[in-house]
Amino acid sequence: xxxxxxxxxxxxxxxxxxxxxxxxxxxxxxxxxxxxxxxxxxxxxxxxxxxxxxxxxxxxxxxxxxxxxxxxxxxxxxxxxxxxxxxxxxxxxxxxxxxxxxxxxxxxxxxxxxxxxxxxxxxxxxxxxxxxxxxxxxxxxxxxxxxxxxxxxxxxxxxxxxxxxxxxxxxxxxxxxxxxxxxxxxxxxxxxxxxxxxxxxxxxxxxxxxxxxxxxxxxxxxxxxxxxxxxxxxxxxxxxxxxxxxxxxxxxxxxxxxxxxxxxxxxxxxxxxxxxxxxxxxxxxxxxxxxxxxxxxxxxxxxxxxxxxxxxxxxxxxxxxxxxxxxxxxxxxxxxxxxxxxxxxxxxxxxxxxxxxxxxxxxxxxxxxxxxxxxxxxxxxxxxxxxxxxxxxxxxxxxxxxxxxxxxxxxxxxxxxxxxxxxxxxxxxxxxxxxxxxxxxxxxxxxxxxxxxxxxxxxxxxxxxxxxxxxxxxxxxxxxxxxxxxxxxxxxxxxxxxxxxxxxxxxxxxxxxxxxxxxxxxxxxxxxxxxxxxxxxxxxxxxxxxxxxxxxxxxxxxxxxxxxxxxxxxxxxxxxxxxxxxxxxxxxxxxxx
Amino acid sequence: xxxxxxxxxxxxxxxxxxxxxxxxxxxxxxxxxxxxxxxxxxxxxxxxxxxxxxxxxxxxxxxxxxxxxxxxxxxxxxxxxxxxxxxxxxxxxxxxxxxxxxxxxxxxxxxxxxxxxxxxxxxxxxxxxxxxxxxxxxxxxxxxxxxxxxxxxxxxxxxxxxxxxxxxxxxxxxxxxxxxxxxxxxxxxxxxxxxxxxxxxxxxxxxxxxxxxxxxxxxxxxxxxxxxxxxxxxxxxxxxxxxxxxxxxxxxxxxxxxxxxxxxxxxxxxxxxxxxxxxxxxxxxxxxxxxxxxxxxxxxxxxxxxxxxxxxxxxxxxxxxxxxxxxxxxxxxxxxxxxxxxxxxxxxxxxxxxxxxxxxxxxxxxxxxxxxxxxxxxxxxxxxxx
Numbered sequence: 006x007x008x009x010x011x012x013x014x015x016x017x018x019x020x021x022x023x024x025x026x027x028x029x030x031x032x033x034x035x036x037x038x039x040x041x042x043x044x045x046x047x048x049x050x051x052x053x054x055x056x057x058x059x060x061x062x063x064x065x066x067x068x069x070x071x072x073x074x075x076x077x078x079x080x081x082x083x084x085x086x087x088x089x090x091x092x093x094x095x096x097x098x099x100x101x102x103x104x105x106x107x108x109x110x111x112x113x114x115x116x117x118x119x120x121x122x123x124x125x126x127x128x129x130x131x132x133x134x135x136x137x138x139x140x141x142x143x144x145x146x147x148x149x150x151x152x153x154x155x156x157x158x159x160x161x162x163x164x165x166x167x168x169x170x171x172x173x174x175x176x177x178x179x180x181x182x183x184x185x186x187x188x189x190x191x192x193x194x195x196x197x198x199x200x201x202x203x204x205x206x207x208x209x210x211x212x213x214x215x216x217x218x219x220x221x222x223x224x225x226x227x228x229x230x231x232x233x234x235x236x237x238x239x240x241x242x243x244x245x246x247x248x249x250x251x252x253x254x255x256x257x258x259x260x261x262x263x264x265x266x267x268x269x270x271x272x273x274x275x276x277x278x279x280x281x282x283x284x285x286x287x288x289x290x291x292x293x294x295x296x297x298x299x300x301x302x303x304x305x306x307x308x309x310x311x312x313x314x315x316x317x318x319x320x321x322x323x324x325x326x327x328x329x330x331x332x333x334x335x336x337x338x339x340x341x342x343x344x345x346x347x348x349x350x351x352x353x354x355x356x357x358x359x360x361x362x363x364x365x366x367x368x369x370x371x372x373x374x375x376x377x378x379x380x381x382x383x384x385x386x387x388x389x390x391x392x393x394x395x396x397x398x399x400x401x402x403x404x405x406x407x408x409x410x411x412x413x414x415x416x417x418x419x420x421x422x423x424x425x426x427x428x429x430x431x432x433x434x435x436x437x438x439x440x441x442x443x444x445x446x447x448x449x450x451x452x453x454x455x456x457x458x459x460x461x462x463x464x465x466x467x468x469x470x471x472x473x474x475x476x477x478x479x480x481x482x483x484x485x486x487x488x489x490x491x492x493x494x495x496x497x498x499x500x501x502x503x504x505x506x507x508x509x510x511x512x513x514x515x516x517x518x519x520x521x522x523x524x525x526x527x528x529x530x531x532x533x534x535x536x537x538x539x540x541x542x543x544x545x546x547x548x549x550x551x552x553x554x555x556x557x558x559x560x561x562x563x564x565x566x567x568x569x570x571x572x573x574x575x576x577x578x579x580x581x582x583x584x585x586x587x588x589x590x591x592x593x594x595x596x597x598x
Numbered sequence: 599x600x601x602x603x604x605x606x607x608x609x610x611x612x613x614x615x616x617x618x619x620x621x622x623x624x625x626x627x628x629x630x631x632x633x634x635x636x637x638x639x640x641x642x643x644x645x646x647x648x649x650x651x652x653x654x655x656x657x658x659x660x661x662x663x664x665x666x667x668x669x670x671x672x673x674x675x676x677x678x679x680x681x682x683x684x685x686x687x688x689x690x691x692x693x694x695x696x697x698x699x700x701x702x703x704x705x706x707x708x709x710x711x712x713x714x715x716x717x718x719x720x721x722x723x724x725x726x727x728x729x730x731x732x733x734x735x736x737x738x739x740x741x742x743x744x745x746x747x748x749x750x751x752x753x754x755x756x757x758x759x760x761x762x763x764x765x766x767x768x769x770x771x772x773x774x775x776x777x778x779x780x781x782x783x784x785x786x787x788x789x790x791x792x793x794x795x796x797x798x799x800x801x802x803x804x805x806x807x808x809x810x811x812x813x814x815x816x817x818x819x820x821x822x823x824x825x826x827x828x829x830x831x832x833x834x835x836x837x838x839x840x841x842x843x844x845x846x847x848x849x850x851x852x853x854x855x856x857x858x859x860x861x862x863x864x865x866x867x868x869x870x871x872x873x874x875x876x877x878x879x880x881x882x883x884x885x886x887x888x889x890x891x892x893x894x895x896x897x898x899x900x901x902x903x904x905x906x907x908x909x910x911x912x913x914x915x916x917x918x919x920x921x922x923x924x925x926x927x928x929x930x931x932x933x934x935x936x937x938x939x940x941x942x943x944x945x946x947x948x949x950x951x952x953x954x955x956x957x958x959x960x961x962x963x964x965x966x967x968x969x970x971x972x973x974x975x976x977x978x979x980x981x982x983x984x
Binding site: 091178180 | 768770773775913914916923930951957960965
């Protein structure tokens with residue numbers, strides 16, 4: 006243990022602890038901007054400077070490890086002056102049109118400005134001296150350089166968590182900026198639209214592209230029938246933007262609020278998540294049969310999940326030779342969209358051209374996915390607008406809804422029923438667990454051999470998880486799998502996905518089935534989820550997801566009555582011709598820069 | 599005040615038999631070499647003046663088997679051109695200093711990081727390096743040197759930005775600690791020394807530490823190569839004993855009308871005429887990496903300051919707030935004051951800002967912007983305003 010004094014208070018901390026963390030132990034708050042719990046130390050904003058006795062300069066508390074006998078003061082005149090200067094300098098480069106900014110009231114620079122830079126600003130305005138650009142090219146997010154404080158959180162996120170580096174630092178001095186390859190628009194670089202940078206941007210420099218007004222217009226249009234679907238991970242995070250602590254489940258209130266907002270039908274992406282399991286599980290079993298029994302060398306294994314649009318784009322850019330390994334299943338969002346304007350329209354006797362399909366997603370890549378040209382199987386744009394969890398919170402606030410005092414409400418019927426298997430799609434390992442619950446039962450006629458259906462080896466926050474399931478006692482149709490060991494892997498965060506893809510490229514991946522989610526923690530840590538994010542918050546959301554599962558009446562996808570009904574009434578059977586038409590897709594190779 | 603007066607010496611460019619010196623060094627232990635450096639009182643010649651012996655001692659103490667000795671030849675300080683001359687004329691002494699340092703710290707690899715603009719020296723240096731490698735192999739040294747080229751960024755002369763650049767990354771200073779002696783290039787213990795420091799080290803082995811201590815003052819031992827430029831009838835490279843006053847320097851090199859000397863380049867200090875006599879050139883007064891720029895009364899100090907700020911505005915790496923934005927504010931601020939668009943008292947705010955930059959910037963570049971700013975505004979305020 007290392008002993009030191011901070012503001013004359015003694016503290017003992019582990020070797021390697023930063024001064025910032027040691028101060029936190031003493032409940033001494035030191036402001037930060039470039040620092041983020043998920044990322045490596047940068048030490049570049051200099052807001053966290055403190056005075057160390059005997060040191061020639063102030064030190065960055067986020068970047069300085071403690072040493073024995075160190076004496077730190079966090080609030081001296083020197084520190085205050087320097088900190089105030091740093092905040093004022095950042096403001097002088099920043100287009101501070103706060104009242105018009107999407108991040109107003111949720112901006113770390115604004116909070117610091119409130120503390121250190123109120124009243125007249127000392128320094129000259131530099132905003133007009135910079136040739137700032139706003140990049141609106143991505144359908145998922147907007148990059149506004151005039152709001153950027155160059156903390157490089159986004160750059161570190163893109164390289165450290167996602168292994169993409171679509172954005173990096175360019176130029177030097179006053180021209181330094183966060184840029185892309187050859188300063189190309191974000192829509193024309195390797196960006197996966199995962200939005201993890203958006204989650205970590207302390208200001209309004211990176212925000213999702215909002216479609217709130219378009220959705221309001223649709224709701225108020227008497228000619229339109231507006232259906233809304235909500236992704237599994239939204240219900241365990243929405244509360245954070247409405248005054249709840251992380252990890253609170255607000256499913257029933259959310260459904261009620263959506264109805265009050267004026268959506269004609271409030272449905273659940275969980276329905277199509279269950280459907281995904283039927284389609285994808287069948288696809289896997291068919292692939293296994295063709296590969297193992299028929300000896301078909303053209304079958305690509307391992308098969309990778311395809312629910313995460315950030316992951317899909319990652320594959321299209323980085324590992325196009327493995328596109329055949331991706332499941333052809335559309336994501337639950339897009340399956341839902343295709344069915345909303347076909348099956349749902351038919352059932353409700355509606356003109357599909359009058360249906361507006363909206364989805365609430367924990368994701369910004371879903372906005373891009375909905376715009377893909379492949380996603381028009383219904384003859385219309387399958388999903389018209391994608392809103393993030395954050396945008397839904399904004400709409401709820403705009404409508405003046407007293408969210409906390411809302412009664413719980415249930416989803417509407419036809420495509421509103423779901424199971425616990427679908428809910429856990431929202432956490433890393435969830436798709437795998439849901440698939441195993443169903444596939445194992447199809448093959449053996451018995452439930453998965455895990456207590457209370459909890460397949461614990463595929464759960465948790467480890468970057469790459471592996472599990473082997475031995476298949477025994479197969480029913481006749483699947484006898485060829487008798488005794489087989491199904492090897493699976495799960496990765497979340499694209500840096501971990503890349504580890505698996507590297508193995509795959511080297512021919513060293515022994516897996517049959519791999520689940521990959523682009524975002525850390527899976528969809529609960531998605532780029533459209535409430536800000537801030539960190540491992541503690543993601544763990545709480547994950548816990549809530551599994552609690553939601555336990556509370557469901559049905560917990561296996563193939564038992565979802567709405568799913569059974571759609572196969573009986575419309576799709577016939579998994580992987581049928583109709584399914585392929587509506588629920589499956591293909592992928593395109595993209596440039597890697 | 600210790601004042602040695604102005605004495606020209608010839609150590610750096612002195613003709614020696616390099617092989618003889620290297621054989622002498624080869625026979626010494628690491629500890630003996632380091633002790634020689636400590637006894638000599640040699641401080642780094644790049645400008646920051648860290649004791650060379652200590653740097654080598656710390657690096658030698660690291661247990662890691664892979665270590666590096668780096669020669670910082672990214673000579674980018676405005677008004678400095680002595681390393682170019684040293685490399686051009688006595689590269690074998692530079693390489694020799696590296697081999698000696700390598701022996702001292704336990705490094706088998708040396709890297710010369712050469713300023714991009716000095717690429718034209720490379721063909722000649724490669725020929726000289728080949729025969730140097732042959733020579734030290736004969737002596738028994740297990741040591742080799744490679745050259746890495748800079749690409750024109752001033753910031754890459756900052757040691758940790760230089761490491762990043764060698765590693766193929768964007769040249770941005772790192773957080774310290776860890777210091778290079780613990781984790782430098784490729785995260786290995788590294789001693790990074792200026793071109794002139796390495797030559798001086800070799801000459802200390804040649805002449806002995808005691809001989810070296812005869813030159814200079816208590817705080818500034820030995821001699822130093824100066825790059826003299828500006829309003830002087832005799833611009834060029836001069837090796838002078840440390841410890842003279844600016845007045846003595848001006849008497850030798852001035853044109854009779856010198857009103858100010860910028861000591862240490864853009865990141866150094868401006869000494870006005872009224873302080874010439876009391877200011878020692880050295881670590882006890884104004885330190886310098888070698889740049890000495892003289893200005894006569896025909897020069898506008900506003901233009902001088904503007905030029906330096908323009909330079910920093912361009913050459914800040916841009917990563918830390920105080921340096922990136924501070925430089926812009928200082929530049930725009932003096933422009934506004936000059937044009938009468940800001941009150942002259944605004945200069946006081948800028949001086950406070952310069953003080954904050956000095957203590958809050960991440961690296962030596964940002965921390966030293968305030969030197970030129972404060973010394974020029976402090977001594978020539980009326981020239982900035984009117």
